[in-house]
Amino acid sequence: MLCQELNNEQSQARIAAGLALKNAVAAREATRREEMSARWMNIDSTTRDQIKALVLITLGTQDIRAGIVTAQVVAAIAAIELPLGQWEGVIRDMLQNLSSTDNTNLRQCTLQAIGYVCETIDRDILTSQANSILTAVVQGARKDEPSEAVRLAAIGALYNSLEFIEDNFKREGERNYIMQVVCEATQSQDVQVQVSAFECLVRIMQVYYDMMPFYMQKALFGLTVQGMRSPHERVALQAVEFWSTVAEVEIDQENYRLEAIDNGEQPTHANYNFAKAALPETLPVILELMTKQDEDDDEDDWNLCMAAGTCLSVTAQSVGDACVAPVIQFVETNIRHTQWQYREASVMAFGSILEGPSQELLVPPVAQALPFLIEMMNDPVIKVKDSTAWTLGRVSQSLAECIKPDVHLQPLIEALVRGLDDSNRIVSNCCLSLMNLADQLEGEQGADSPTSHMSPFFNGIITALMRITERNSNESFARTSAYEAISVLVTHSARDTFPTISALSTSILDRLEQTIAVQNEIVGVDERNSHMELQSNLCSVLTNVIRRVGKDIAPIADRIMTVLLQLSTAASKSSTILEDAFLAIGALTTALDSEFARYLDSFAPFMFSALSNHEEHQLCSIAVGLIGDVCRSLGSASASYCDNFMTTLLQNLQSPVLHRNVKPNILSCFGDIALAIEGQFAGYLDVTMSVLAQACNIRAAPTDYDMIDYVNGIRE
Structure with a gap:
């Protein structure tokens, strides 16, 4: 019907x-x-x-x-x-349609x-009909096709058939004709045909890079640079995407080449350095496009300015030092420009080249620019501040040695903390910078450091971040970013910050208790998702607090365990909150060592329930890890639970439903149990050895890479 x-x-x-x-x-x-x-x-x-x-x-x-x-x-x-x-005649019948009608x-x-x-069917099924399909598709894509709608459909079909026409593409004559047709389509008067043609060139570069030198020299350099200058944004976007793809492919080609050399093999992947050769032509256009922002641009909408910034970033990773001098010249010219678009573009361009070129070449300009970047956090235009905060995050991640603690750290942190009171997007980037600073400026003795460069600012930063976490909305993930920053700051804190961490742990527990109290009042799906996200963030901070302070968590362990058990009771079996609660309990197990025994009777039912929940394999895997944590902490005192542990773990190994990636963890868990209860493990020895023998006999097909990883995990 x-x-x-x-x-x-x-x-x-x-x-x-x-x-x-x-x-x-x-x-x-x-x-x-x-x-x-x-x-x-x-x-x-x-x-x-x-x-x-x-x-x-x-x-x-x-x-x-x-x-x-x-x-x-x-x-x-x-x-x-x-x-x-x-x-089997469907392709034949459709090709007949194309050759016998003017409709x-x-x-x-x-x-x-x-x-x-072509898009949905496995390539091997259609390979035998590749010649016929290609002939019909290219016929429809030619420039003398009177209907642009037909031409557009043909180019789309060509795009979807590129992978299974490999044999045709290897033949020079056929390849030349295909490339001619696609290149001519980039010059169509129809904008959508132009867009589709550039999309096709992007895909050709991904699939057939090794065959592209002739075409890059003869046509593609000029066509794509011209395309980037197109007045039609959709055309320019695809032309920019072409050069992003070139850079990405060449990064991969270079990695393959270096890997082969490291293995003593002859490299089979050539890097033709198209991106580097074209840099004098492409870079000025990319930088110009980065200045095309509009105050009304939606930060979540992909636009030409964003595409150009991304292209510059991957190009820098591909060409390395070659891009530094021209970009620095652009930055120096425009960083104090009266038009905010040029200031923003210069800061974004500067941040975009911080990965790829050598540090020796980057350190002097970064050190020179750092005071200007800190000052630009006061720019009156939000988009400039946003890009500045992002660039500071890149500096603190990749070139932290340029940040002199006695010169830069106080004004830098003050600027970032002020940024936390700005728009949500700026908040997220400021949080990233603070996380990187905490990581890079950790005390010299790591966890045992009595103090660090960050210690004098720790309390103020935590206070400012906690204000962000009180926001009702999580726009631009500002609230989540604040919680992540708190977790990272705690992880890399020195011992002189423990009083602040102690107060923080109390606040986190207060909030967790509040979320549990109101849980039954939540009705809407969006509200429930937001509530779960909040609980997840709070659990994450609590986990990092426990890991950082270790045994010093003991005075509030009862309260922590009570809250986590309440969370576990309220959570559904498929809830990620259960996973987060289990991770916190795992941290508490390690911190309390044998003192955790007093909680095991209350917690064991939740653990066994998770172990039996084979559909939720990540939760099950965490529960397996918890058995290891419990056994390591309790030692021989865990023996009374081991019958149930071993029975459940052996059942899980036999389960056809449980994801196989959990099973290597189960075998490792047997080792944890054996080390914990020592001689008492003898009763489980025969069945364990039988299971290990079976595991050793598992084989993987040479082309099944997932299975190879699984077998390697089993054997490890």
Whole structure:
């Protein structure tokens, strides 16, 4: 009935019918997809053949919207049947449509259907028809194709077929023609055709980089630089994406090359350094594009300015030192510009090149620029302050040696703390900078350091961050960033900050207790998600406090355990809060050592419940780790629990439902139990050795990399 409605030229509901038909045979989730596939194949073959014939006819409908929906239906049915050896003539029939009609709608929708099929079907299934598909697609993409809509559909189909036409692409004559057609399409008068052509070039660069030197020299350098200057933002975005892709591929190529050399092998991946060769042409355009901000730009919308900044960042990682001098010149020229767009672009450009070039080359300009960057945290324009805070985060992460504690640290921290009272986006970047400072300026003796460069500012920073965490909203993840910053500051704190950490632990427990008290009053989904996120953040801080102070947590251990047990009781079996509570309890187990024994009877039921919850494998894995923590802390006193531990762990090893990545952890846990109870482990020795022997016999296929990792984990 849906199919007939879709085919009915007079129907007002044919679009809805087409979408309903597609959704009846296709789904994103694997389980749902298998269910729908089985349901489709259970329809008798005669009915299925009638439906398939009808949808192929409907590709030529006068209503182009219905034709496009029909193309999706064709691909959805093909995705089910082709892997099963059914409907093998679908590609042949659609190619026949292209060669025997002047119906523009039919050609357009058929090409779209071919593209969708190429996108969804395993490449091996279609390889035998690659020549026919390629011929038809390239025919439709030529510049003398009268319909730009057909040309657009053909380029989209070419994009989706690029991987399985590898044999064709290896043949120089065919490759030349494909590249000619795509390059000509970048010059189309139709903007969407231009966009799709550049998208195609991006994908070609990803898949066939090794074959690109000739084309880069003859056409692609000029076309893409011209594309970046296009007045149409969507075209310029794809041209910028092309150079980002070049840089990313060349980073990978260089890593492969160095890895081969380290292994004493001959490198098989060449790095043609396209990004470096093109730098004199591309870099000025990229920097110019970075100045094209607008005060009204939504910070969450991807735009040309953001794309250019990202391109500069990956280009710096690819070309290294070659980009430093021209970018520094741009920064020096524009950092005090009267137009805020140039100030913002200069700061963003400076931060974007801090990864890739050598530190020796970066240290002098960074040291010179640092006072200016700190001063720019007072800029009247929010976007400038935002980029400055981000750049300071990059400096504190990669070039912390430029920060002289006696010169820069106080004004830097004061500027960052002031930034915490600014917009949410700036708050997040200030938090990142504070985290990096805490990490990089940790005391010389690590956890045993009596003090550190950060100690004089610790209390003030924590106080300011706690104010942020009191906000009701979490826009731009400002509240989450504040909690993360508190956790990192605690982790890297010196011993002279323990009084502040003690007060912090009390505040965190107060808040956790408040969240438990109001838990039953929450009704909306968004409100519940926000509540769970808050509890998760509080648990994370508490975990880091416990790990940092160690046995000094003992005076409030009873209160902590009470709160965590209440959280565990209130949480659902699939809640991430349960995972967070377990991690905090694991930290408490380690901190209290044998003193944790008094809580084990109360906590054990939660632990065994999690161990039996095979569908939630991450929670189960944490529970396995907790058994190890308990046994290490209690030593021989844990023996009375080991019968239940071993029985449950052995059952988990046999479970077909439990994710296999949990099982190596179970084998490690056997070792923790054995070390803890020593001779009392003899009763479990035979069954343990049997399990280990079985594990040693597991083999992985040479091409199954996930299985190889699993087997290596088992053996370790």
